[in-house]
Amino acid sequence: MALDLVHCTDEQLAAEAARESSDGPAFVALVERFRARVWRICFRLLDNEQDAADAAQEVFLRLFLHRTRFAGRSKYATWVHAIAVKTCLAMRRSRGRRRRHENIGSEDQWEARQPARPSVPQGLSMDLLEMLETLDEEDRALLLLKYAEGYEYEELAGIFEISVSACKMRISRAREKLQSRFPES
Amino acid sequence: MEDFLEQLAESDVREPPPDFNRRLHQRVNRTLVVQQIVDFLVGAIVWSAAHFFRATFAWLLFTVTGRFPDRDRR
Numbered sequence: 001m002a003l004d005l006v007h008c009t010d011e012q013l014a015a016e017a018a019r020e021s022s023d024g025p026a027f028v029a030l031v032e033r034f035r036a037r038v039w040r041i042c043f044r045l046l047d048n049e050q051d052a053a054d055a056a057q058e059v060f061l062r063l064f065l066h067r068t069r070f071a072g073r074s075k076y077a078t079w080v081h082a083i084a085v086k087t088c089l090a091m092r093r094s095r096g097r098r099r100r101h102e103n104i105g106s107e108d109q110w111e112a113r114q115p116a117r118p119s120v121p122q123g124l125s126m127d128l129l130e131m132l133e134t135l136d137e138e139d140r141a142l143l144l145l146k147y148a149e150g151y152e153y154e155e156l157a158g159i160f161e162i163s164v165s166a167c168k169m170r171i172s173r174a175r176e177k178l179q180s181r182f183p184e185s
Numbered sequence: 186m187e188d189f190l191e192q193l194a195e196s197d198v199r200e201p202p203p204d205f206n207r208r209l210h211q212r213v214n215r216t217l218v219v220q221q222i223v224d225f226l227v228g229a230i231v232w233s234a235a236h237f238f239r240a241t242f243a244w245l246l247f248t249v250t251g252r253f254p255d256r257d258r259r
Contacts, residue, residue: 039205
């Protein structure tokens, strides 16, 4: 019997996609369901349209390649979001390494070579983004997902594979760090 | 600080590029092709190793000892 791709749960779709040999209807339906959410995570964490597009494609490619590995220990959505966050963090780290590697000349020359920041989200001051850049990658991602995307602590705990109390603690400490570094804000 | 961070939610997120699905489909297909070629090559190596085992063994033996294994039996 054919699966009703519109009304079935994410987990049922994932199980169907795991049976497909290529990107068949179930996988395409999963992409449609998660495209907007994955895109938002990638765009928030990478704050660059080109990198976000690359990362979002990488996320769905990983989902496709690992489609048989979903074990059902968490919700499928949590699993997808965790892959998106890990992919973005890995991209940011490699981008940072590449920049450091390219930064052979002086800081001024390097700054002059950089193109203008292409896509600062509208309505958001650069100050706030720069403040977040001073945090470590995971803390920054936690704050962005909590405050920009409105994730609950329980969801974040599942995505970052930590306990809910540890998640609350990390967010609270990240806020304190920001407060101590930028007391005037 | 709490209010300050709440500003993050006010910022817009752009729409994904219009050709996102097409590019993803191409990327998945490219990956599938590469994966199938690798699977084929790995399978072919195992098959040929098994198929030519006796010949390879004879060649190695001849290289080391200077004798063909079958010649002694005749």
